[in-house]
Amino acid sequence: xxxxxxxxxxxMLAVYVILDGxxxxxxxxxxxxxxxxxxxxxxxxxxxxxxxxxxxxxxASGGVLFFAFPTLYASSFSGFYLPLIMILWLLIFRAIGLExxxxxxxxxxxxxxxxxxxxxxxxxxxxxGVALGNIVRGVNLGIxxxxxxxxxxxxxFLPLWNPTFSPTAEHLGxxxxxxxxxxxxxxxxxxxxxxNWIIFKTNSDLNNKLKKVVFNLNIAxxxxxxxxxxxxxxxxxxxxxxxxxxxxxxxxxxITFIGHFGLFKxxxxxxxxxxxxxxxxxxxxxxxxxxxxxxxxxxxxxxxVNPSLTIYNVAAHEYGLTVGVYWFVIAVVLVAIxxxxxxxxxxxxxxxxxxxxx
Numbered sequence: 001x002x003x004x005x006x007x008x009x010x011x012m013l014a015v016y017v018i019l020d021g022x023x024x025x026x027x028x029x030x031x032x033x034x035x036x037x038x039x040x041x042x043x044x045x046x047x048x049x050x051x052x053x054x055x056x057x058x059x060a061s062g063g064v065l066f067f068a069f070p071t072l073y074a075s076s077f078s079g080f081y082l083p084l085i086m087i088l089w090l091l092i093f094r095a096i097g098l099e100x101x102x103x104x105x106x107x108x109x110x111x112x113x114x115x116x117x118x119x120x121x122x123x124x125x126x127x128x129g130v131a132l133g134n135i136v137r138g139v140n141l142g143i144x145x146x147x148x149x150x151x152x153x154x155x156x157f158l159p160l161w162n163p164t165f166s167p168t169a170e171h172l173g174x175x176x177x178x179x180x181x182x183x184x185x186x187x188x189x190x191x192x193x194x195x196n197w198i199i200f201k202t203n204s205d206l207n208n209k210l211k212k213v214v215f216n217l218n219i220a221x222x223x224x225x226x227x228x229x230x231x232x233x234x235x236x237x238x239x240x241x242x243x244x245x246x247x248x249x250x251x252x253x254x255i256t257f258i259g260h261f262g263l264f265k266x267x268x269x270x271x272x273x274x275x276x277x278x279x280x281x282x283x284x285x286x287x288x289x290x291x292x293x294x295x296x297x298x299x300x301x302x303x304x305v306n307p308s309l310t311i312y313n314v315a316a317h318e319y320g321l322t323v324g325v326y327w328f329v330i331a332v333v334l335v336a337i338x339x340x341x342x343x344x345x346x347x348x349x350x351x352x353x354x355x356x357x358x
Contacts, residue, residue: 001321005068006298006311008328012064014287016057017128018193018280023051024128025194027094027121028187030114033206033213040114042204044098045353046197049346051098053338055091060331067324071154071314072298079139079156080131083174087127094120122187129186133179134158136290137167137235138300138308145170153306154314167235172302178235181228188221189283192263196275201350211267214275218263225260236300242293249292256285 026047034040066073077084097117101110139156142149161173169176195210195217204210232239243249259282266275294300299309307313315321346353 001318001325002068002311002315004325005064005315005321006296009061009064009068010288010291012057012061014284016054016061017287018283019054019057020051021125021190021283022194022197022276023047023054024121024125025190025192025196026198027118027194028125028191029194029198029206029210029213031118031122033209039204039206042202042206043198044101045350046201048098048350048353050342052095053342055095068316068321069298069311069314070316072309075141075154075156075299075309075314079158080134080174081157082160083127083131087124090120090124090127093117094124125187125190126183129183129189130174130179132186132287132290133182134174135299136182136294137172137176137178138302140170140172140303141299141301141309142303142306143171144303144305147305149303149305154309170303178231181224181231185221185224185228188217188224189279189286192217192221193276193279193283196263196266196279200272200276203349207272211275214263214266214279218260218266222260236293239293242295252285252289252292254285255281256289259283259285 026043030040030043034043062073065076093116097113097115097120101113101117103109139158141156142153143151143156159173161175162169162171165173165176167176167178192214195214198204199207199210199214243253259278259280262278263275263282266278269275296310296312297308298311298314301308
């Protein structure tokens with residue numbers, strides 16, 4: 001049952017990144033490329049009917065984490081308390097930026113909320129990439145100092161950064177050169193994803209420009225991926241051991257490869273939705289490849305005193321996990337019905353939705 005709920009949780013997180021990821025990316029495009037009111041309205045129209053529903057996947061993922069892996073929930077929400085609060089405030093500012101912008105038709109008012117929406121989207125993309133970097137790198141479980149565990153084996157707490165800015169230090173921080181590298185990859189990936197969504201859902205004058213942006217950023221993304229893979233051995237001296245032991249896991253890097261290299265043809269796509277499909281494949285493949293590389297660990301320990309947290313030592317009791325399956329099936333049916341209706345109602349181009357106008 002632990003494996004089942006782990007797959008459920010990772011799938012839900014991947015769906016969240018794909019769905020809310022295009023919202024973040026659209027916000028970044030809004031910040032840097034939307035120069036006219038028409039362009040700004042096209043972007044907000046593209047995400048307006050979807051963004052709040054997309055965020056529910058994050059809440060639902062937190063619920064599954066609390067239910068199925070309570071020890072991991074307790075450990076992570078205390079250890080990552082500072083960045084989680086920052087993410088919460090960024091989500092709030094992003095939401096009110098979208099909702100309050102159209103309440104008053106004043107240039108200064110609109111400019112303030114445009115910046116709130118764009119900057120919070122950029123920082124959210126960065127922080128979620130950094131979060132993935134922290135999970136891959138691991139944390140000092142038990143806060144071991146000079147070989148002695150000073151706290152419970154599953155407890156840790158991280159400041160925003162440490163003085164050395166190193167991912168191999170004894171006392172780590174949220175930010176170091178490795179986690180920031182993954183954060184930058186997150187920003188570039190979601191900017192591409194958001195641009196593809198705007199191309200897919202609008203006939204904006206920006207679309208031709210965005211195709212060039214996607215192509216150029218995809219080159220930068222390839223360089224960043226090569227760098228991250230080349231330094232991965234600093235974090236884990238055998239980063240590909242799971243893939244060598246279980247060759248079927250190579251399907252996840254293959255999905256990533258297909259998604260990434262498909263984006264190089266974005267300028268020649270006849271159908272606007274193909275770019276979004278390939279960026280979705282890249283995000284799904286990237287996330288699944290990363291979690292597969294550390295499986296069954298869910299939060300590695302950077303010390304030799306306390307063991308890493310795995311899906312087996314952080315899971316709830318077998319009975320609870322089994323009973324939860326029945327409720328999960330009901331939830332899946334309800335969510336599927338909702339999403340089918342939502343995307344059927346708002347299918348096609350969204351230029352005339354008029355989101356946020358008052």
